[in-house]
Amino acid sequence: MNVFVNLSSCFVISNCDILWCQVDPDEVNALAQLMTWKTAVANIPYGGAKGGIGCNPGDLSITELERLTRVFTQKIHDLIGVQRDVPAPDMGTNSQTMAWILDEYSKFHGHSPGVVTGKPIDLGGSLGREAATGLGMIFAIEALFAEYGKSIADHTFVIQGFGNVGIWAAKSIYDRGGKVIAVSDITGAIKNPNGIDISTLLKHKDNNGTLKDFSGGEAMDPNELLVHECDVLIPCALGGVLNKENAADVKAKFIVEGANHPTDPEADEILSNKGVIILPDIYANSGGVTVSYFEWVQNIQGFMWEEEKVNHELKKYMTNAFQDIKKMCKTHNCDLRMGAFTLGLNRVAHATLLRGWEA
Ligand SMILES: NC(=O)C1=CN([C@@H]2O[C@H](COP(=O)(O)OP(=O)(O)OC[C@H]3O[C@@H](n4cnc5c(N)ncnc54)[C@H](OP(=O)(O)O)[C@@H]3O)[C@@H](O)[C@H]2O)C=CC1
Numbered sequence: 124m125n126v127f128v129n130l131s132s133c134f135v136i137s138n139c140d141i142l143w144c145q146v147d148p149d150e151v152n153a154l155a156q157l158m159t160w161k162t163a164v165a166n167i168p169y170g171g172a173k174g175g176i177g178c179n180p181g182d183l184s185i186t187e188l189e190r191l192t193r194v195f196t197q198k199i200h201d202l203i204g205v206q207r208d209v210p211a212p213d214m215g216t217n218s219q220t221m222a223w224i225l226d227e228y229s230k231f232h233g234h235s236p237g238v239v240t241g242k243p244i245d246l247g248g249s250l251g252r253e254a255a256t257g258l259g260m261i262f263a264i265e266a267l268f269a270e271y272g273k274s275i276a277d278h279t280f281v282i283q284g285f286g287n288v289g290i291w292a293a294k295s296i297y298d299r300g301g302k303v304i305a306v307s308d309i310t311g312a313i314k315n316p317n318g319i320d321i322s323t324l325l326k327h328k329d330n331n332g333t334l335k336d337f338s339g340g341e342a343m344d345p346n347e348l349l350v351h352e353c354d355v356l357i358p359c360a361l362g363g364v365l366n367k368e369n370a371a372d373v374k375a376k377f378i379v380e381g382a383n384h385p386t387d388p389e390a391d392e393i394l395s396n397k398g399v400i401i402l403p404d405i406y407a408n409s410g411g412v413t414v415s416y417f418e419w420v421q422n423i424q425g426f427m428w429e430e431e432k433v434n435h436e437l438k439k440y441m442t443n444a445f446q447d448i449k450k451m452c453k454t455h456n457c458d459l460r461m462g463a464f465t466l467g468l469n470r471v472a473h474a475t476l477l478r479g480w481e482a
Pocket residue numbers: 212213214215216256283284285286287288289307308309310333345359360361362381382383408409411412
């Protein structure tokens with residue numbers, strides 16, 4: 124098994140999200156960098172980091188996963204800390220993983236709820252964290268659609284990935300009257316041009332662990348999903364899924380990057396030339412780390428916020444970040460991805476200069 128961790132340097136405290144999936148050091152390095160720009164765009168006092176283990180959690184028993192997580196924590200416990208680096212869940216990890224990290228870390232350093240975020244509520248987790256990345260994306264889409272006088276209910280959506288991010292995005296779209304017309308997980312894809320009943324699909328996935336054989340939709344080729352006719356495409360699974368092989372065939376008018384780096388640079392150019400509007404990952408999926416920051420603040424305060432307050436603050440951060448990105452786009456006459464990177468880089472550069480680290 125290939126076990127590694129990459130923790131990047133930070134201004135205040137970095138945020139080391141933990142992936143249990145197929146990973147390699149270059150990819151984790153790139154993801155750590157993305158976190159740095161993401162936390163700057165979100166305007167929260169974190170840097171960026173990422174750690175991962177190359178494994179398929181689906182192949183491991185619960186006790187194997189626990190042992191793996193505890194050994195991983197034994198290797199990194201001196202690198203993380205409430206005021207140093209705060210791990211959070213990412214692909215293939217969840218609140219249970221965070222509970223094991225917290226417990227193992229606490230054996231070395233004493234009980235420290237603030238050392239991880241995305242943990243179970245009963246161990247000091249934040250209300251609203253589980254939904255935060257998906258819901259944050261919805262606030263991002265609403266901020267974008269407000270520019271066109273449109274709403275979620277006017278649009279059709281296709282979602283790749285039905286895990287933490289995909290599920291909460293689908294639920295939030297469904298609750299607002301939007302039509303999710305196709306979704307996929309690792310086992311396959313389903314479509315329904317009239318809109319999938321997401322609450323029934325969730326029960327099906329809970330009971331069967333897969334989208335397969337769902338009676339409220341028709342099976343479709345998962346490779347077709349990304350180029351399926353729709354208004355908004357939301358990749359919420361792997362990186363690099365939009366590439367030069369399929370970008371020209373994408374029919375969506377908007378892409379909202381729930382996954383990290385789902386669009387490779389060649390695809391980005393092809394899609395931009397086609398006039399597709401992309402809400403970039405470092406903004407679109409920043410709701411997760413934003414509520415992780417709220418969780419850490421609550422742990423330090425020793426005070427739990429109501430879910431309404433968490434969601435209200437999340438909406439404020441997502442809306443403010445969108446306005447800040449738009450200002451960059453206007454100033455530099457650029458698209459949203461360039462606007463978001465410029466915003467993030469400028470904030471990091473400004474903080475660097477203030478600290479006297481001028482080269
Ligand atoms: N969790 C978070 O807060 C954040 C996550 N992200 C990013 O969002 C993405 C998803 O993360 P998250 O939801 O947490 O991960 P999860 O592990 O909860 O879910 C991943 C989903 O992707 C599906 N999947 C895996 N491989 C494929 C494939 N080849 N084709 C289609 N679907 C596939 C899985 O299928 P199955 O259900 O069958 O296993 C699962 O539904 C990742 O890129 C992650 O880095 C970004 C910001 C925050």
